[in-house]
Structures are given as structure tokens and as C-alpha cells.
Amino acid sequence: MNCPRPIVCLAPLPAARHAPRILLCGQHQPTLLRCLDGWPRRNGKATALAIRFVERGHDLSGIADDHFDLAVVESPSAAQAQAVIGHLVRIARQGLVRL
Template structure:
């Protein structure tokens, strides 16, 4: 069974001396699917970049992260009742975000 690929293009993060390893938050229960969303994520200056990834599977944990903590957050589609709150946290804690279907 193949996993549908998101129809988005993630832009490269601006280069900065303090941003050597982008911090990525992956939110959802199916970690392999979340990692596939990063396949082909933009590289800096044509080189692969190591990144620091953190996984959580509970949307309630988003409230505990500081503003601007992550360079990218990938979130599996939240339930309709939690979507507005999850998106508000996503835009608060990450410079870029991606919401995927389950």
C-alpha cells in the first residue's frame, strides 16, 4: 500500500550561522508516514542537512512548546474539534508547518 504524498513544496529555511541543524517536530501516531513527508525536504547549498527531530503523538503537548521553537512542524490531520487549536499552536511554535492527511 502506498502512502499518498502531500501536494506541497516546502521552501528552504533561510541560511543562518546559528541554524546549523533545523529542529523539526513530527506530531502524530504514525511516525513512518510523518518521516516520509520530509523526503526531498530542501537542502542548503546543494548539501544534505542533518536535522533534529522530535516526535509527539498527543496534540495536547503542543501547548507546552515555546514560541518559535521549531523550524518545521509536520502534523497529521487533527480531529475537527481540535483543528483550530492545533493550527494556532502550529503557527506559534514553528516557522513552517505542514498538515498531512492520515
């Protein structure tokens, strides 16, 4: 049985001098990229993204606070959920846990 895709509304980022920094954490990178479909757009134009991929289970503790504009993380195991979500909140201005 497939889980329905969650409805997600990501806020636009304020104007910045850098390309938005995105963290995609998980095994299936094409699916994670689809979570970004249509984001971000300013004035109807697509924007270049600086994307960093990491494997699921990668230790996120070494990443600086507020380092990413957005993080997309595959659903962690129940044992890892608290730590992963804590790091997600710490390192990204916006976050999405993909179920």
C-alpha cells in the same frame, strides 16, 4: 480509498548555526518522516535535522513560540483542528498538516 498525497513546496530555511529543528506530531512516525523527503537541501547537499517526535493529541501549549523551523502534524479531529493549527502557526516557522 486512499487520499492523494498533497503537493507541498517547503521553502528553504535561511542559513543558521543550528541543525533545523523539526517537530513530527502523530502516531505513524515513518509516514511523517516521508513528508520531509528531500528537505532541506542547501547547495545540493543534505542537512542534519534535529527531530522531536510527539504523540497525536499531545498538548502543544507548552512549546515556546518559533521553537521549530518546521512542524509536520497528522490531521487533527474537527474538534481539535482550530487549537492544533493555532499552535502549529505559533511554534513553527513553517508547518504542514498531513491529511
